[in-house]
Amino acid sequence: GENVEQHPSTLSVQEGDSAVIKCTYSDSASNYFPWYKQELGKRPQLIIDIRSNVGEKKDQRIAVTLNKTAKHFSLHITETQPEDSAVYFCAASFGNEKLTFGTGTRLTIIP
Amino acid sequence: SAVISQKPSRDICQRGTSLTIQCQVDSQVTMMFWYRQQPGQSLTLIATANQGSEATYESGFVIDKFPISRPNLTFSTLTVSNMSPEDSSIYLCSVVGTESLGNYGYTFGSGTRLTVV
Numbered sequence: 001g002e003n004v005e006q007h008p009s010t011l012s013v014q015e016g017d018s019a020v021i022k023c024t025y026s027d028s029a030s031n032y033f034p035w036y037k038q039e040l041g042k043r044p045q046l047i048i049d050i051r052s053n054v055g056e057k058k059d060q061r062i063a064v065t066l067n068k069t070a071k072h073f074s075l076h077i078t079e080t081q082p083e084d085s086a087v088y089f090c091a092a093s094f095g096n097e098k099l100t101f102g103t104g105t106r107l108t109i110i111p
Numbered sequence: 112s113a114v115i116s117q118k119p120s121r122d123i124c125q126r127g128t129s130l131t132i133q134c135q136v137d138s139q140v141t142m143m144f145w146y147r148q149q150p151g152q153s154l155t156l157i158a159t160a161n162q163g164s165e166a167t168y169e170s171g172f173v174i175d176k177f178p179i180s181r182p183n184l185t186f187s188t189l190t191v192s193n194m195s196p197e198d199s200s201i202y203l204c205s206v207v208g209t210e211s212l213g214n215y216g217y218t219f220g221s222g223t224r225l226t227v228v
Contacts, residue, residue: 091217
């Protein structure tokens with residue numbers, strides 16, 4: 001089955017700086033890669049996703065890049081703000097089948 | 112995206128008892144899943160709820176412990192049976208639709224925080 005690794009497990013950045021979280025996946029058939037933000041006590045919320053026919057996708061301060069050959073994808077957050085502090089999860093799936101999640105990254109933005 | 116109502120939001124249960132969690136979606140979805148999230152951990156898939164047939168369980172999860180029903184395209188239940196303190200966790204329903212159904216992407220319910228004493 002699919003295995004998703006995520007790094008780093010914790011990340012602290014100064015407000016205004018950029019943050020990058022990286023994930024690798026094992027199943028070359030996976031074709032959908034979402035990123036979720038989870039604040040304390042709340043459900044995971046989809047913040048951006050990418051499909052395997054696209055190499056990069058951007059939404060305001062958030063971008064995701066995908067390298068299918070290397071089987072890794074990354075989340076980039078620019079101009080970080082205190083409200084970006086949360087746990088971020090990457091995930092991978094094939095079609096509409098089950099999502100396999102990474103282990104999570106606790107991002108802390110230092111004011 | 113689809114709107115999910117998950118109930119109860121939290122419960123404290125005695126060991127040896129069972130709890131049934133409900134997941135109601137406001138529109139038809141293609142797939143429904145049940146996840147467990149232990150404190151400070153990632154999400155682990157328990158099973159895929161199949162409409163009108165037995166759920167598909169992941170390694171380490173069995174039907175006797177986590178019976179699941181999905182009688183139609185918008186509703187599913189997960190039962191945590193014969194509970195022990197190790198079952199204390201957050202249980203989350205997740206659904207995925209298609210663009211043709213008007214609800215695209217994976218969405219999560221608000222979760223059920225279960226404490227077994």
